[in-house]
Amino acid sequence: PTVAAVIVAAGSGHRAGGPLPKQYQSLGGETVLACSIAALSQPGVGTLACVIAAGGEALYDEAVAGLPETVARRLLPPTVGGATRQASVRAGLEALAASASPPDLVLVHDAARPFVSAALVDRAINRALAFGAAVPGVPVVDTVKRVDGRGVVVDSPERGALRAVQTPQAFRFAALLDAHRRAAEAGRVDLTDDAAVMEWAGHEVHVFDGEPGNVKLTTAQDMARARAEAEGMLE
Numbered sequence: 001p002t003v004a005a006v007i008v009a010a011g012s013g014h015r016a017g018g019p020l021p022k023q024y025q026s027l028g029g030e031t032v033l034a035c036s037i038a039a040l041s042q043p044g045v046g047t048l049a050c051v052i053a054a055g056g057e058a059l060y061d062e063a064v065a066g067l068p069e070t071v072a073r074r075l076l077p078p079t080v081g082g083a084t085r086q087a088s089v090r091a092g093l094e095a096l097a098a099s100a101s102p103p104d105l106v107l108v109h110d111a112a113r114p115f116v117s118a119a120l121v122d123r124a125i126n127r128a129l130a131f132g133a134a135v136p137g138v139p140v141v142d143t144v145k146r147v148d149g150r151g152v153v154v155d156s157p158e159r160g161a162l163r164a165v166q167t168p169q170a171f172r173f174a175a176l177l178d179a180h181r182r183a184a185e186a187g188r189v190d191l192t193d194d195a196a197v198m199e200w201a202g203h204e205v206h207v208f209d210g211e212p213g214n215v216k217l218t219t220a221q222d223m224a225r226a227r228a229e230a231e232g233m234l235e
C-alpha cells in the first residue's frame, strides 16, 4: 500500500512565546518542523504534505532547506491551512486528493511533535492496515474531571480507561477524506483530532501504544526543556 503523511504546522504557536511560531524555532540547530518532517519520512512513507499558515512560505522554505535530498524530494508544495487544526488537516488531505497519486493510507502528524520514533511511525502504519483507523495513546497519569461552565465537577471518568492520544494518527485515506468532508459540510468544526472526525463519521478507531517521549511542544517551558535536551544539557 502507498502511504503519505500530512504534517500540520499552521498553528500560531503563540502559547510557546518567542519571536517565531514554535514550529520554526530551533531545536539543536534544526527547526521543530524539520525535525518532525525528518522523523516522519521513514522508508514506508512516500509523499509528505505540509500545511502552513498564510504568509508562512518564507519560514517554511528556510525550515526545509537543510533537509537531505532524499527527504526533500518527497515534499509536496506546502498547502495553506485554516483557522482550526481540523480545517488545516482537511486542506492537507485535499492537496493529496488533488495530487498525481493519492495514497492508500495517510498519517496525520502535528509538526509540534518532533520526537516521534521510527518504531512508532511503523506501528501506526501497521495498525492502520489492520484496523483502518488507529491512533497512538498513553495512559493518563492525572485524574481527569469533566467540569461545567462554573468550574463545578460534572463527573470523573475512570482513569484506567482513559488514554491521552498523540500523533501520528493513521487511516485509510479515502475514509478520512470522506469523514472530513462530511464533518465540514455538517458544520462540525470543533473536533480536535482526526480520530474524533472518524468517530463522528461512525468509524471504529483503534488505540495502540504511543510513546511517553512523543510530547507536543506547546508552552515556552516545553520549548526550553526540549532545547536543553536537544543540546545535551540535561542528564
Ligand code: C5P
Binding pocket: 008, 009, 010, 011, 012, 023, 051, 081, 082, 083, 084, 085, 086, 088, 089, 109, 110, 111, 112, 113, 216, 218
Ligand atoms: O494548537 P495545537 O498544539 O493543538 O496544534 C497541534 C498542531 O496543529 C500543531 O502542529 C499546529 O501547528 C497545528 N495547527 C494547524 N492549524 C491550526 C491550528 C493548529 O495546523 N489552525
